[in-house]
Amino acid sequence: MTATVSDQAQQFLASCRTTIDAELERLIPQTAESPERVHAAIRWSVFAGGKRFRPALLIAVGQAFAAPLDHLLRTACAFEMIHTYSLIHDDLPSMDDDDLRRGRATCHVQFDEATAILAGDALQALAFQTIAEDENLPPELRVQLLAELARASGTPEGMVAGQALDLEAESREVTSSEVSRIHSRKTGALIYTAARAGALISGASEPELLAITAFGINLGLLFQITDDLLDVTATADELGKTPGKDARSKKATFPSVYGIEATRQTIQAVHRTTCAELQKISRPTQLLESIADFILNREA
Numbered sequence: 001m002t003a004t005v006s007d008q009a010q011q012f013l014a015s016c017r018t019t020i021d022a023e024l025e026r027l028i029p030q031t032a033e034s035p036e037r038v039h040a041a042i043r044w045s046v047f048a049g050g051k052r053f054r055p056a057l058l059i060a061v062g063q064a065f066a067a068p069l070d071h072l073l074r075t076a077c078a079f080e081m082i083h084t085y086s087l088i089h090d091d092l093p094s095m096d097d098d099d100l101r102r103g104r105a106t107c108h109v110q111f112d113e114a115t116a117i118l119a120g121d122a123l124q125a126l127a128f129q130t131i132a133e134d135e136n137l138p139p140e141l142r143v144q145l146l147a148e149l150a151r152a153s154g155t156p157e158g159m160v161a162g163q164a165l166d167l168e169a170e171s172r173e174v175t176s177s178e179v180s181r182i183h184s185r186k187t188g189a190l191i192y193t194a195a196r197a198g199a200l201i202s203g204a205s206e207p208e209l210l211a212i213t214a215f216g217i218n219l220g221l222l223f224q225i226t227d228d229l230l231d232v233t234a235t236a237d238e239l240g241k242t243p244g245k246d247a248r249s250k251k252a253t254f255p256s257v258y259g260i261e262a263t264r265q266t267i268q269a270v271h272r273t274t275c276a277e278l279q280k281i282s283r284p285t286q287l288l289e290s291i292a293d294f295i296l297n298r299e300a
């Protein structure tokens with residue numbers, strides 16, 4: 001990877017974060033509005049400095065297909081709301097029981113468990129409301145996006161399924177195909193659906209949508225395997241969350257099944273496949289390639 005390519009993704013992610021945060025600020029109820037405690041909890045978790053990777057990916061795909069930003073922005077924010085809800089609930093004592101997220105106290109630690117559950121529930125509802133009420137998009141496209149986001153969030157193909165399979169697999173030996181099944185649902189579904197949503201909003205053709213889906217699936221896998229590796233190799237300061245938790249909870253991860261060296265090799269191979277999928281698209285995909293490079297080299 002050249003410094004130029006890395007810079008391109010980093011600059012894009014940084015400028016996207018500003019745009020996305022400004023729109024989230026408008027969409028999320030103010031703390032001063034009742035019920036204040038739930039609104040404060042939502043804001044605590046949303047505005048805690050996440051990378052905004054999923055909404056930025058949606059916008060990057062949409063812009064590669066020449067969609068205007070105002071057609072992409074609200075759906076992008078909806079993906080971030082679902083993602084943040086999942087982090088709040090994942091950190092709860094009955095799930096991963098964590099006290100550090102995005103470099104600060106988790107929602108249930110800062111507030112209380114009931115408030116954190118409600119904050120997550122409210123963010124999930126607000127995500128669907130945001131798309132349903134997006135007047136920049138025709139109604140039939142809104143319905144299509146709602147169905148895609150619901151499928152990626154729920155079960156049997158989405159994030160809830162991945163989380164359930166992950167919890168069920170804790171503290172026992174898992175096969176490599178089980179790890180893939182868990183990862184593709186728990187992390188992959190929201191990532192590849194964000195890429196698909198960008199293409200759908202842009203009116204991409206069916207072959208283009210298929211290529212973007214394959215790109216998104218591989219990018220999601222790359223994201224999760226690098227996440228698994230960082231859990232073993234990075235510090236709490238770098239991650240903004242507790243490292244080493246996967247091993248302590250005997251989680252199904254790539255390093256636990258394949259070992260660290262094979263995991264590093266898999267990361268390189270998945271990165272090559274991710275970029276190869278972009279060759280099938282006759283659009284300006286350099287930014288998407290640089291995002292894949294950014295994930296390959298990420299340190300948090």
Ligand code: GRG
Nearest residue numbers: 050051052053086089090102159160163187227
């Ligand atoms: C509770 C239904 C439910 C699902 C939870 C997201 C999730 C499923 C679990 C989180 C556990 C985890 C650490 C998964 C690894 C991949 C992942 C989602 C990492 C966090 O995403 P980032 O790195 O976080 O994009 P930021 O804070 O930058 O947004």
